[in-house]
Amino acid sequence: MIIKHKVLEKYNEYRFSIPYKLGDRVLVEPDGKIKSGTTLIECKSSNRKHSFFIPEQIACSLKEVSETLNCIDGEFVKKGETLAQKVTAGGLMVKKLVAPSAGIVDLTRIESGYIDLLGEESVSNIVSNFSGIVEGSSLIDGLMIRSSAVALDLVSLSDLFDIKENTREKKIVGEFVSLSEGKDLRLHSTEESYQDKIVFVGKYLHIDLLHDLFQKGASFVLTYSMNYEDFRRQGLPVGIVGGFGEIHSSSKLLSNISAMNGKLAVVDYSESQIFFVQDVLDNLKTNNIFLTNLNGSTVKSLLLSNYGMVGQIQSSDEEGYISVEWENGSSSMVDIGGVEFITF
Amino acid sequence: MSKLPLFEKNAYLSIVIKDNGLWSHLAYTDHNASREYILSDFTDLNPLRLRLDDEVFNLNFWFEYFNSLEKVFSWDIVQKDRTNIFTFKNFLKEGDGVSGVRIQIDDNQKFFSKIFDSIRSFSNDISLKVLDDQYMYSMLDGISEKLGYEDLLYIDMDIYDFTVYRVKKVFNQKEKSIKKEFTRSKINWSNEFSVIDSIQDSRFKAFLATDLSTSQLQNYWGNFILNKIFSSVDPNILDVLRAYSTIQNHSIFRDNKEKLANFGITGQQSAVIVSGYIPRILGKQKSLLSVIDGLELSGSFDCLWDLDLKLLSYGKTYANGVNSADIILTRKEVLSLVSKIIIPTISSSLNNKVVMSGYLESLDIQRTEFFTLAPQFSYILLPKHEHKTVIECNFKNGSYVLPNKEKYFSFVSVPDSNMYESILVDARPRPIIYGPDTYSNKLKLQAWINDNKA
Numbered sequence: 194m195i196i197k198h199k200v201l202e203k204y205n206e207y208r209f210s211i212p213y214k215l216g217d218r219v220l221v222e223p224d225g226k227i228k229s230g231t232t233l234i235e236c237k238s239s240n241r242k243h244s245f246f247i248p249e250q251i252a253c254s255l256k257e258v259s260e261t262l263n264c265i266d267g268e269f270v271k272k273g274e275t276l277a278q279k280v281t282a283g284g285l286m287v288k289k290l291v292a293p294s295a296g297i298v299d300l301t302r303i304e305s306g307y308i309d310l311l312g313e314e315s316v317s318n319i320v321s322n323f324s325g326i327v328e329g330s331s332l333i334d335g336l337m338i339r340s341s342a343v344a345l346d347l348v349s350l351s352d353l354f355d356i357k358e359n360t361r362e363k364k365i366v367g368e369f370v371s372l373s374e375g376k377d378l379r380l381h382s383t384e385e386s387y388q389d390k391i392v393f394v395g396k397y398l399h400i401d402l403l404h405d406l407f408q409k410g411a412s413f414v415l416t417y418s419m420n421y422e423d424f425r426r427q428g429l430p431v432g433i434v435g436g437f438g439e440i441h442s443s444s445k446l447l448s449n450i451s452a453m454n455g456k457l458a459v460v461d462y463s464e465s466q467i468f469f470v471q472d473v474l475d476n477l478k479t480n481n482i483f484l485t486n487l488n489g490s491t492v493k494s495l496l497l498s499n500y501g502m503v504g505q506i507q508s509s510d511e512e513g514y515i516s517v518e519w520e521n522g523s524s525s526m527v528d529i530g531g532v533e534f535i536t537f
Numbered sequence: 538m539s540k541l542p543l544f545e546k547n548a549y550l551s552i553v554i555k556d557n558g559l560w561s562h563l564a565y566t567d568h569n570a571s572r573e574y575i576l577s578d579f580t581d582l583n584p585l586r587l588r589l590d591d592e593v594f595n596l597n598f599w600f601e602y603f604n605s606l607e608k609v610f611s612w613d614i615v616q617k618d619r620t621n622i623f624t625f626k627n628f629l630k631e632g633d634g635v636s637g638v639r640i641q642i643d644d645n646q647k648f649f650s651k652i653f654d655s656i657r658s659f660s661n662d663i664s665l666k667v668l669d670d671q672y673m674y675s676m677l678d679g680i681s682e683k684l685g686y687e688d689l690l691y692i693d694m695d696i697y698d699f700t701v702y703r704v705k706k707v708f709n710q711k712e713k714s715i716k717k718e719f720t721r722s723k724i725n726w727s728n729e730f731s732v733i734d735s736i737q738d739s740r741f742k743a744f745l746a747t748d749l750s751t752s753q754l755q756n757y758w759g760n761f762i763l764n765k766i767f768s769s770v771d772p773n774i775l776d777v778l779r780a781y782s783t784i785q786n787h788s789i790f791r792d793n794k795e796k797l798a799n800f801g802i803t804g805q806q807s808a809v810i811v812s813g814y815i816p817r818i819l820g821k822q823k824s825l826l827s828v829i830d831g832l833e834l835s836g837s838f839d840c841l842w843d844l845d846l847k848l849l850s851y852g853k854t855y856a857n858g859v860n861s862a863d864i865i866l867t868r869k870e871v872l873s874l875v876s877k878i879i880i881p882t883i884s885s886s887l888n889n890k891v892v893m894s895g896y897l898e899s900l901d902i903q904r905t906e907f908f909t910l911a912p913q914f915s916y917i918l919l920p921k922h923e924h925k926t927v928i929e930c931n932f933k934n935g936s937y938v939l940p941n942k943e944k945y946f947s948f949v950s951v952p953d954s955n956m957y958e959s960i961l962v963d964a965r966p967r968p969i970i971y972g973p974d975t976y977s978n979k980l981k982l983q984a985w986i987n988d989n990k991a
Contacts, residue, residue: 194605198584204591346587348763349729421733421755436763438756465587482598483580483605495766497757497774513768530768533584 195484207342210335239311251288266300369458371451387411396442443503492532549864555643679856687805694813722793744780746978786831801836802939812843842873874958885966887911895930914985
């Protein structure tokens with residue numbers, strides 16, 4: 194029997210929490226109903242004046258970053274003060290990262306290799322675009338909410354096994370942003386800031402774009418595909434939806450993901466899924482788990498010749514071969530064991 | 538244990554959950570009418586692999602599963618008149634009901650306890666068992682007794698787990714008696730990154746014959762590991778998989794030399810049972826190449842295949858024979874056809890010379906001759922036969938088979954009992970040397986298995 198892989202799985206009772214800091218104001222009460230447009234939290238935050246990726250600035254590895262620091266979290270530094278330095282060539286050379294202007298040091302993202310200099314404080318609101326119930330709130334647990342959501346499986350998470358066992362429950366919460374429709378290959382992003390956002394880059398993530406996005410404050414980057422070597426080497430939180438290398442990506446899948454633009458998203462490391470909090474749409478109603486009819490079914494190729502390409506079954510034979518019309522217009526006869534059955 | 542009436546009709550459903558797969562085998566017997574068969578189905582759980590621990594994999598899944606299984610087998614399994622409770626239909630006749638349902642879950646299965654709990658809350662009529670070392674030992678003990686093998690290996694080759702079980706008769710000097718010795722040798726990979734990154738190991742490259750760049754190879758291999766496929770003709774993937782499984786088998790051998798030593802060369806009746814995901818993709822010849830080179834096997838032995846996990850499912854049932862409490866099954870339904878593996882000792886100077894010539898003959902097959910040249914890894918498929926078939930092999934040019942340096946080797950294939958489907962003659966001189974580079978491996982594999990695709 195064949196199980197259909199639901200690309201977007203519906204969850205009616207999804208529980209998640211939005212973290213907040215001391216000084217932020219929670220504007221909803223426990224057991225209170227949330228509607229689209231409800232202001233949930235009033236946040237006080239400082240804008241990031243400058244962000245530096247330390248391994249790139251002073252040529253050190255990600256593991257060495259903490260040893261190179263010359264400042265502490267929350268410290269006020271003046272223009273020209275040393276933020277990090279690395280001594281090389283037996284003490285003959287010193288590579289320094291100096292502050293280009295005065296600001297407050299923020300080491301929140303130091304595990305990813307970033308040091309931020311904060312500027313003026315401003316107030317912003319987190320506004321709901323979904324309905325749900327408030328289950329409670331505390332500084333430790335954050336604002337706990339029950340709502341409905343759809344989940345997308347991540348075939349891989351770059352730092353899943355690098356994080357410590359007790360933080361495997363790690364979740365990244367933020368607004369989901371899609372760079373255009375996600376179809377073009379980009380080397381740089383357009384916006385000035387992606388602070389605390391989960392960014393979907395589309396079909397392929399180039400390493401330059403990755404650094405650009407984290408430089409601009411992104412908390413997580415989602416891509417359909419990426420070169421495996423880059424994926425393993427870069428050390429930043431990246432999720433892969435499709436696979437590795439320059440593979441085919443279904444335009445329907447990309448536009449389905451891009452359609453989540455603006456929604457609140459939760460990257461769940463223990464589940465290896467990204468949840469989009471939203472009122473469940475009619476077209477996401479539960480289908481049968483098992484495939485009932487081969488002909489007309491949607492499949493995704495797992496064969497290396499056209500890996501990732503989506504198509505529809507035209508016919509099948511008793512030997513286990515299926516004739517598939519692929520989305521690029523070509524047709525081929527493939528073994529049924531070389532495809533995955535999917536529903537959007 | 539209650540005994541089953543031997544000649545009564547019976548049907549039993551056994552399900553194995555292992556390596557994110559569901560193998561269902563519905564066995565039916567009517568020994569009075571000499572009617573016996575097993576209906577099989579495989580369901581890949583990989584589309585749900587990230588959801589096996591949450592609300593998606595719940596009672597509804599099992600309801601749908603058993604309802605769909607009914608259609609696949611054309612067999613009434615579920616009691617449909619009780620809308621509130623799920624119960625199985627008692628066995629009445631062929632196609633109607635089952636006398637019992639058993640689900641065995643591999644202890645290495647991810648989310649083992651969640652799956653266990655979901656089945657337990659679904660139905661109390663299901664007999665739930667765990668596939669662990671204890672189960673494997675008792676099954677292999679029974680199988681070796683039943684088939685008369687004194688030395689039996691069960692090799693399970695999955696991507697993340699490689700396990701070799703061995704049950705062997707040994708003479709206890711102190712007690713002056715023969716005892717059975719059980720061992721287990723295992724390699725377990727903790728996560729997918731370790732498996733994908735393992736191909737960067739220089740030892741891995743020594744076995745590889747594909748000349749893709751490292752970057753391409755990693756992308757290919759990464760996609761293969763993260764999205765399991767159940768069939769591939771891609772030469773690059775098959776080659777990486779062959780190299781990967783060879784090095785896993787070799788690592789097991791290197792770390793467990795005492796446990797795995799002297800298999801096939803002691804004169805004991807020996808057999809190896811090959812199972813797991815990798816042999817299903819690699820095919821029989823390349824799987825055997827990986828096993829023989831990885832475990833450094835020589836001599837002669839039988840090889841059986843458990844690719845659809847029928848043996849894992851009904852091995853104990855078969856071994857218990859008429860004492861079985863679930864169903865009485867015979868060999869031809871539970872065990873695969875046999876391959877005879879012959880690994881003679883050959884001089885390294887015998888390139889392109891005949892090292893073995895043989896023939897087969899039976900009432901329905903005229904005398905048919907075959908031969909093997911050095912250094913071929915020759916997989917010879919035997920013609921289908923309905924009568925006892927005698928197969929004889931003569932070793933030439935100084936080659937012989939251990940332990941007694943035999944130059945003559947014969948065996949009989951018996952349909953419905955111990956039927957051979959193929960002979961594998963590994964006529965490569967020892968030691969087997971791979972490398973030093975992928976191009977050399979490509980040439981060597983072409984000479985060994987005529988693998989032009991690699």
